[in-house]
Amino acid sequence: MEQRIANRLKVVDMGINTHQEPVVYMRDDCHVCKSEGFSAASRVKLTIGKKELVATLNIVEKHVLAEGQVGLSRIAMERLSPAPxxxxxxxHPDVVDSLSCVRKKVFGNALSEQELEEIILDISQHRYADIEIASFLSVCAGSRLNEAEIIGLTKAMVKAGKHLEWPEHKRVFDKHCIGGLPGNRTTPLVVSIVSAAGYIMPKSSSRSITSPAGTADTMEVLTRVRLALEDIQRVVKQTGACLTWGGAVNLSPADDLLIRIERALDLDGEGQLIASVLSKKIAIGSTDVLIDIPVGPTAKVRNLDDAQRLVSLFQNVGRACGINVRCIITDGTKPVGRGIGPALEAKDLLAVLQNQQDAPMDLRERALVLSAHLLDMASDCGFEAGLELATAILQRGGAYRQFMRIIDAQGGLKSIPNAHFQYNQATEKRGRIIAIDNRKLAKVAKLAGAPFGIGAGLQLHSNVGDSVVAGNLLFTLYSDSKGELEYALEYVQKNPDIFVIEEN
Known part of the structure; x- marks a missing residue:
């Protein structure tokens, strides 16, 4: 009992945002540090009543905290919820045995389903430090996970969270795009079209990993996406669909923890990508999933061989996990739509839904093709009949009305904010645009502040295939700060090959 009393300190909110990694702050002369042998970067366990939390220790000087106090970062405060x-x-925290499995993978050995389950359980329960999560992601990157490991990882990620079921519906539909194309915000359009046709589509989406915006980022510009499980069920019951952020519920809790580190590493490994996508589909109760795989020299998937490998893996892993997966390989050679960034992409998708004359036609056509495939999966009507139905639903306003029903059920439509600063980038050449580097274009939008700056990003005025003359605008850059705008422009100036123009 004396030891427990000696190891108690009074909690102080440091007001420091450490993202999702809990951090604890203790004085360099703290008696707990001395008695337990803690030093900077040690992992420590905090306990208040029945709540426990493992955090990383930072050491501060005496003037920062009073004697007998311990400081907590914002996320640590949220998870422990202590009184003032x-x-x-x-x-000391319990030994994390699954780290030995990570070390096993470092040396090139395959992991069993049980070992993967232990790793994912520990990650989802916040027992891994960020550097340990980064180690796991790195040793699984590329093609380092075999098919059996990807299946095991997918099942482990599902098992670690909650699982929605729709007993009144035999089939539940979903879609996902592998990514790599700036502006390719088809999901809200597809969900609106397919659910307007009468099919169930509870869509849970991620925030951005390596792009200037994820579907959840864009939808949050328009409405509430942080829905509890009971809210998701209510919205789907009312409308037949939803458009939510998966990280707000405990469906695949390890996924958002992994995504946060993937974003920092700018890493999106093959096995982790498949497990991330399918675990969320299974967790939300989907039975039939369409996977869009764009292929292009600067897309996430660079060539047809890699795309075909992904097709095989997605279908095999899906089959092993009890869901039907259809993959389609699409054009990934150029950006889609005009807006790149949460608010700008939101404006594009509304323009398509409202059948505005200036709506981006490439975004519209991609959404219709994807919707046609899902309608064919649902009714075996054939692609052409599915395309005809999807087009009619969009043109006659059915998709927009359905979208607004979903928006209203989730909390209503928000006004779209505008960025404070902008800059028009023109070309000095005359000719035809023959290529745009998707990765570098996306980086420009991210350097301008997207996705965390909601209005930040860029709006395209010219795309691949367009003819231009000197003075024509290529894009307008938007940012909420002059510093970020200048930072992005500096990158543009150092990378003149973002737009490749074949001069006349």
Whole structure:
């Protein structure tokens, strides 16, 4: 009992945002540090009543905290929810045995389904430090996971979270795009069209990993996407669909923890990508999933061989996990739509839904093709009949009305914000645009502040195949700060090959 009392300190909110990694702050002369042998970067366990949390220790100088106090970062405060100056017990955490499995993978050995389950369970329960998650992701990147490991990882990610079921519906539909194309915000359009046709589509989406915006980022510009499980069920019951952020519920809890580190590493490994996508589909109760795989020299998937490998893996993993997966390989040679960034992409998808004359036709056509495939999967009507139905639903306003029903059920439509600063980038050449580097274009939008700056990003005025003369605008850059705008423009100036123009 004396040891437990000696290891108690009064909690102070440091007000420091450490993202999703809990951090604890202790004085360099703290008696707990000395008695337990803690040092900077040690992992420590915090206990208040029945709540436990493992955090990384930072050491601060004496003037930062009073004697007998311990500081917590914002995420640590949220998870422990202590009262002001409530005492917390600080001890060594339990040994994380699954880290030995990570080390096993470092040396090139395959992991069993049980070992993957242990790793994912520990990650989802916040027992891994960020550097340990980064190690796991790195040793699984590329093609380092075999098919059996990807199946095991997918099942482990599903098992670690909750699972929605739709007993009144035999089939539940979903779609996902592998990504790599700036502006390719087809999901809200497809969900609106397919659910307007009478099919169930509870769509849970991720935030951006390596792009300037994810579907959840764009939808959050328009409405509430942080829905509890009971809200998801209510919205789907009312409308037949939803457009939510998966990280707000415990469907695949390890996924968002992994995504946060993937974003920092700018890494999206093959096995992790498949497991991430399919685990969320299974967790939300989907039975039939369409996977869009864009292929292009600067897309996420560079060539047809890699795309065919992904097709095989997606279908085999889906079959092993009990869901039907159809993959389609699409054009990934150029950006889609005009807006790149959450608010700008939101404007594009509304323009398509409202059948505005200036709506981006490439975004519209991609959404119709994807919708046609899903309608064919649902009714075996054939692609052409599916395309005809999808087009009619969009042109006659059915998709927009359905979209607004979903928006209203999720909390209503928000006004779209505008960025504070902008810059028009023109060309000095005369000729035809023969290529755009998708990765570099996306980086420009991210350097301008997207996706965290909602209005940040860029709007395309010219795309591949367009003829231009000197003075024609290529894009307008938007940012919420002059510093980010200048940072992005500096990158543009150092990378003149973002737009490749064949001069006349």
């Amino acid at each position: 100056l409530e005492e917390v017990e600080i001890t």
